[in-house]
Structures are given as structure tokens and as C-alpha cells.
Amino acid sequence: MARTQTPPGECPQCWQHANDRRAHRHLRPREDCPQCVDHMLNGHPYIVPKQTTRRR
Template identity: 60%
Template sequence: MAAKPTPPGQCPQCWQHAYDKSIHRRLKGGDCLPCLDHMRNGCPYFVPKKKSSWW
């Protein structure tokens, strides 16, 4: 089954790794190096945040 298309404003790697279970299944409990890199260094894509509406 193919992963869902990445919505606008989302990181393609984060989206794919979150919704395509086959990526992590083939690791058989091992560490996912792209996910670890994202956790340590942050997402390389600019993802706009929602505006704060409390003002």
C-alpha cells in the first residue's frame, strides 16, 4: 500500500515515515537513521506554523 500524498506545508520525510508502516517494519525493531537524524537535528524542511490567535 502506498503512503498518502504529503499535504502542503508538511515535511515529506516526516509524513512518509509517520504513515507508511512498511518503512519501519523492514527494520525489525532497529533504529531508523532518517528518523533519528530528524530528532537530533530537526526537520530540514521549512514547515510554517499556525498563527497565534490570542491577540
């Protein structure tokens, strides 16, 4: 089962589609996911920000 929260530095949609089998369950064999194709062509609309580290 996939984690419920997207790790820092990752796209939430890509993370879900890569780690949750339910995301592509509705597709036939060898059928492309329209959302994934859109991501490949147009990039990521949102990336979870990484936490900044403080140096002393």
C-alpha cells in the same frame, strides 16, 4: 495506504515514515530508524509550504 502527496505544513519524510509501513519494514523490533533519529537531532530539512489565504 498512505497519501501520495504530503499535506501542507508537513515534512515529507516524517509524513511518509508516520503513514507508510514500508518505511520501517527493514528494521528489527525495537531498532531505531537512522533517518528518523537524524530528524530528531537535526530538525527538518524541508517543510511543504502552506497555501497563503487572501483577505479582502
